[in-house]
Amino acid sequence: MKHIKLILFICLSLCLTQAIVAQTATDPPAETAPAVQPPAPPGNVILKDLPNDEGHGILVRWDLSPDDGAGRNTVISYDIYRALSPSAPDSLWMNVGTVVLGTKRYSDKSVEKDAPDFLPKKTDLYYRVVAVGAGVRSTPASAGPVQAYDNWFNSMKMPELIFCIVFLILTVRFINMAKRGIDLYVRPLAGIEAIDEAIGRATEMGKPILYVLGIGTAGDIATIASFTVLGRVARKVAEYQTSMIVPCCDPVVMTIAQEIVKTGYADAGRPDTFKEDSVYYVTSQQFPYVAAVNGTILREKPATNIYLGYFAAESLLLAETGVLAGSIQIAGTDQVSQLPFFVVACDYTLLGEELYAASAYLGREPLLLGTLKAQDYLKAIVLVLMVALLALRVITGADVISKPFDAPWW
């Protein structure tokens, strides 16, 4: 019995010892834990001049580290470094960018000469890509040299160039036709045809014509289009010997408008009747300008209000005040969001492109009509192209609509 107890004691002791050993094996003491392994470096770094730029960009591509989303799965991001020499000390390698895990490319671009990371053109450059984990970094994957060059043509703009060339060819063709005396039919624009009538009405009523150029600057194409109509209206106003008010929202616009109206009066043979104060500056602020013009409309009660140019929220404020004053109103803008307001409040509205066609239509000169005809033909081409590409897309499933505009052509 005594032996049995001894044997049992020895067995229990052995089991306990084994359990303690097993426990210590699963919970190793902290000081003996192995260090976190750095991720494997990315591979196959390829450098290329960035296409379609002005020579201050390099495209860096690499293969993902084996530990990015796989392996030890320890990669968090990639750091991209640039230096002027492969043997440059670490302090001279500039961190030019960081991208998250799973990314295989980085466009290093810096145009500003004063920027610390400025990328010089036609200079040998070297790159390093380092995979970054939690507190650990891989050995760098290096590549180089590479040079950045400026490109002579932005291949992303190819569709625009093709459209411009086609338009130029069409314009030249129709101008030549017009020069040969071939009659070019242009659809009537009610708003433009009403201008003569409106000026006549003002003359009969002995009231002025209000011409508003909008709140755009002289650099806006809508304002430039409005200038061209203003010249023709000014000449008619001078011929009919009626008066004209042109309140301006921009000092540059005012200066140009003054010159245009003055020239219009001179062309009509009545330079003496031009009043410099009829074209004046109000303010560059949108709503104070509206307040001033609305005040003028209500005080002067013009027979005709012409709103042509760039307009925003003030379109309805102006046009509704014109309705209250009982004026005939002709409006035109290229701001799609403002067109409905003009349509409901004005007698005639030039929709978008009609604003640009107005001057050519008023002049009826063959050269100008030629460009209008070319515009109409290009519109038809665009329409046919849209339908054809849509059909192709539906039939083949290939991205034939957006690809030509989104991807470089070479």
Added chain:
Amino acid sequence: MKHQIPMLILSAVGTLLVVSVFVPSAQHWGEDATLYFDIIAVFAFFLGGGNLIRVHTEKVSHKSAGWIYSVVTLLGFGIMLVTGLFKIGNPNGIAGDLSKSGSYFQLLFQYVMSPLNSTMYALLAFYVASASYRAFRAKNTEATILLVAAFVILLGRTALGVLLTNWIPAQLSVLQIPNLAIWIMNAPNLAGQRAIMIGISLGVISMSLRLLLGIERTYLGGDS
């Protein structure tokens, strides 16, 4: 010469800007050219200020109709100019920031200019109502379509639209007023807008070409 020189400048700068769109290495030419516009605009502001003073002073001196408004304009112009130029009341004196809180210029802007601006903008709501009243009268087929479309969109954007048609089963959910409103905005409305925008783009190209080639010279006068 009066016509040739401006034409030459326009064609040269216009061509430069067109080239800068297609040639990446010439991109900064376009930016440089617009800088010249800004420089000219600075001088033009003096012209604008001068014109404003001259026109309104003449109105006041001749006691023209509405001359009292010209007095208000001149006073407003003078007060803003003096408080802004000499930074009156600015806690940091003449070297302080123009928009520094507490300066008279800032106070005028905040408590006079901004509320007046907001008032003008708020008037838009009443003008929209009066314009809608005129536009949404079923005078002909087009106006009737406009009226119906506007009615559906107005209802579709309110809780009433949901309440009225939420009994329609899910299979026919397209007939629910909010969904009809979304369809009107996304299909016929957007299609119409895009058609206008395509026309505008072509109009812009056409206008630019006319100016660049010197075909459009009305802005120079003389039609020559």
